Amino acid sequence: xxxxxxxxxxxxxxxxxxxxxxxxxxxxxLLYSALAMMASFLGxxxxxxxxxxxxxxxxxxLVYIGAISILVxxxxxxxxxxxxxxxxxxxxxxxxxxxxxxxxxxxxxxxxGNFWPLAPxxxxxxxxxxxxxxxxxxxxxxALGRAxxxxxxxxxxxxxxxxxxxxxMVGAILVAWPKAEDEV
Amino acid sequence: xxxxxxxxLKSLIDxxxxxYMRGVWGDQRFVEPVLDLIGALVVSTFCLLIVIFLIxxxxxxxxxxxxxxxxxxxxxxxxxxxxxxxxxKLLSKEMITPAAADxxxxxxxxxxxxxxxxxxxxxxxxxxxxxxxxxxxxxxxVLAVSSISVVSLLLAGWGSNNKYAxxxxxxxxxxxxxxxxxxxxSLLVPILLASSMSxxxxxxxxxxxFILVVPISALIFFISALAETGRTPFDLLEADSEIVAGFHIxxxxxxxxxxxxxxFIGTLFMSGLFATVYLGGYRLFGLEEFxxxxxxxxxxxxxxxxxxxxxxxVYFVFIWVRGTLPRFRIDQMLNFNWxxxxxxxxxxxxxxAVVEKLPFMASLGDVSRAGVHLFANLLLGLVxxxxxxxxxxxxxxxxxxxxxxxxxxxxxxxxxxxxxxAVAAH
Numbered sequence: 001x002x003x004x005x006x007x008x009x010x011x012x013x014x015x016x017x018x019x020x021x022x023x024x025x026x027x028x029x030l031l032y033s034a035l036a037m038m039a040s041f042l043g044x045x046x047x048x049x050x051x052x053x054x055x056x057x058x059x060x061x062l063v064y065i066g067a068i069s070i071l072v073x074x075x076x077x078x079x080x081x082x083x084x085x086x087x088x089x090x091x092x093x094x095x096x097x098x099x100x101x102x103x104x105x106x107x108x109x110x111x112x113g114n115f116w117p118l119a120p121x122x123x124x125x126x127x128x129x130x131x132x133x134x135x136x137x138x139x140x141x142x143a144l145g146r147a148x149x150x151x152x153x154x155x156x157x158x159x160x161x162x163x164x165x166x167x168x169m170v171g172a173i174l175v176a177w178p179k180a181e182d183e184v
Numbered sequence: 185x186x187x188x189x190x191x192x193l194k195s196l197i198d199x200x201x202x203x204y205m206r207g208v209w210g211d212q213r214f215v216e217p218v219l220d221l222i223g224a225l226v227v228s229t230f231c232l233l234i235v236i237f238l239i240x241x242x243x244x245x246x247x248x249x250x251x252x253x254x255x256x257x258x259x260x261x262x263x264x265x266x267x268x269x270x271x272x273k274l275l276s277k278e279m280i281t282p283a284a285a286d287x288x289x290x291x292x293x294x295x296x297x298x299x300x301x302x303x304x305x306x307x308x309x310x311x312x313x314x315x316x317x318x319x320x321x322x323x324x325x326v327l328a329v330s331s332i333s334v335v336s337l338l339l340a341g342w343g344s345n346n347k348y349a350x351x352x353x354x355x356x357x358x359x360x361x362x363x364x365x366x367x368x369x370s371l372l373v374p375i376l377l378a379s380s381m382s383x384x385x386x387x388x389x390x391x392x393x394f395i396l397v398v399p400i401s402a403l404i405f406f407i408s409a410l411a412e413t414g415r416t417p418f419d420l421l422e423a424d425s426e427i428v429a430g431f432h433i434x435x436x437x438x439x440x441x442x443x444x445x446x447x448f449i450g451t452l453f454m455s456g457l458f459a460t461v462y463l464g465g466y467r468l469f470g471l472e473e474f475x476x477x478x479x480x481x482x483x484x485x486x487x488x489x490x491x492x493x494x495x496x497x498v499y500f501v502f503i504w505v506r507g508t509l510p511r512f513r514i515d516q517m518l519n520f521n522w523x524x525x526x527x528x529x530x531x532x533x534x535x536x537a538v539v540e541k542l543p544f545m546a547s548l549g550d551v552s553r554a555g556v557h558l559f560a561n562l563l564l565g566l567v568x569x570x571x572x573x574x575x576x577x578x579x580x581x582x583x584x585x586x587x588x589x590x591x592x593x594x595x596x597x598x599x600x601x602x603x604x605x606a607v608a609a610h
Binding site: 031032038055067140 | 213
């Protein structure tokens, strides 16, 4: 069977994402690991694009690459002497790590395979190209926005998350607030 | 449909060449990817080439503002080929990687920053139907992609292995990350008004250009665009006199040129975005949809011209600001952002959202709704100015009191009843 262009792109992107992920855990220079992690995030964003989830892809780019990776790199730069030393890439927990990763992978396969079977059984044609109705895809941003604020959808988790972020922000300001005796 | 050279030329002129090629090639698998590739190539090449003109324009305009002549030797009286010569010089220089630099980050940074600034052009509409792709997350896409440039600044500063470069990079990131906040918030206002993030929908919603509807949002966007592109008065990224050019101090030749290139492409893009979001993009009283009897979509060409005029008008303001304003201090810059711009923008977003949903707004036409918004905006502007005035007054009084007290102590014997002349003398 001829692969479609989407499939070819998916293959390339997956290989890049997984390769970058492999570099993250095996490289002995922490900064390079962080860069590879960014590349891996970028790959995930590309997969979102392939799945027609543009908003999710842009959010991934803005939040994970633009903010979280920067934070990680700052943390690395300010706490380690990077240019001089390299880290060992294994610690005492590597066995446990592999075990956990395999369990999570198994769970994913089991859950997706049983509850949302996208791939048809052997020899069957693919019924629908996408997991959601086409109408929803056209209007996905508006639907997402409405779901966030409508009472019968996700308004409570959404508001809870924003309250949590606000609390974190207030906490950060409180921590950074100058003490009375520090005043100049 | 078969290929005809005359029809092809005609479709080139009225900017429908892609539709024409689709008709010629028919329904084949390779058509869309190939057309996408050609489009990306055309837009990128345009961006890279126009920078040559932009640099010349900038030097010339600033020179005139400062009562100088500017480039005037290479390429005739107006020095038109000066930048071409500069580019050739940059290109012919040796590509150097400093011995102590970290190879990957050092060389990746200039590439990434140019890629990021080129990617943003994908959603900018040049004329009706002439744009890379009409994403339903248009503006959000721009913001997401522009966040890549932060990464490349960090890479450049770190990879250079130079303390000034790292300091410069920290400064740049503080600036870019801070000013991203008012930029996103101020773009929320046109998004609210158009109830869409797509650039096309935002243009279509502008019966009255948004700069006349929400001028404060436009002003905040312009200020944060100045900061995001690192131009005067926010050019402490490269503050030559303090941190000797900042994060790109260790770069030379075309690698340095890439940072320069990205700055100019980014500035032009921000001008284009401002024109699209606040000035109505390619719109000119409906003339942009004009089609002649012979099927020539001349309106498209007109739209293109209109868009370019608007874009370069905004770009001229960028140059104007650069030619006239001095540089901020880093603490002033961050205070201005967090203590003034962000609260003001939050108030603005809240106010616009409430005004838009007022009960009588639904029954009004586009123009009167715009009027209500404009009134609310001006009100907010007045309140802001009044708060600023009171704050400045309080600060001035405190300062004067302090000075008076010091003068009293210095003059010795009678601190209580000093003559006003004595205070003035100190």
